[in-house]
Amino acid sequence: MAIVKKLLVAALALGILGYLFISSLEDTISEPYSLDGASLSGWTLEVGEPSMRGLSVLGLRPPSLLRANLFDQLFNRTMESMTGPPDDLVPIVLREEYQLGLAGLLSPSELLQRARTAGLDRLTLSPVCMAVKRExxxxxxxxxxxxxxxxxxxxxxxxxxxxxxxxxxxxxxLLDPFEVVLPIAGSDPAFTTWWPLMVDRQNDCRAEIG
Incomplete structure (x- = not known):
């Protein structure tokens, strides 16, 4: 009986420690990420060849080191083994969307010109949060x-x-709605499988950025 009690006490202690660890990790992840204003300016509008591999045919390339900076901050908080995306582009038009419907309407150069006319090459993006999707x-x-x-x-x-x-x-x-996001890290390299991406801001957002 004494052995059983000791085992129960040990199991309870481990459960409490696990809970405290997870709570501490969530608190750390929820702390605001640090970026200065200059890090969010200087985005570049880019168009790629539809025949090439990748998620986007039209997207915004972030300022130098922006994603790497956030990746490092994320790793320092989670200490999890993660991989970065193969491309830094913020998707505007997905390659699949273009190939399935828009290719017959606009050439890549015409698509780029329309985006410039819409002022997308002069954007200063406002971050809402660092978010995570899990499945x-x-x-x-x-x-x-x-x-x-x-x-x-x-x-x-x-x-x-x-x-x-x-x-x-x-x-x-006809384009399905999706949220505009900058991929930072994933548990596997299959980033394209998350699109079209919709974000539940209440549940997916983990920390402010500022």
């Missing part, structure tokens, strides 16, 4: 960390492309 996967949990941005200009541009597709009868060119 069960083969007995474990996949994770995807990203920065969510408030970007009415990009949403308006995507709506403009959808209207163009509808006007020309290209139903495959």
């Amino acid at each position: 069960p996967y083969q007995g474990t949990t996949r994770q995807f960390y990203f920065v969510l941005f408030e970007t009415p200009e990009i949403q308006g541009f995507r709506a403009e492309l959808t209207a163009l597709a509808a006007e020309r009868g290209a139903s495959a060119g």
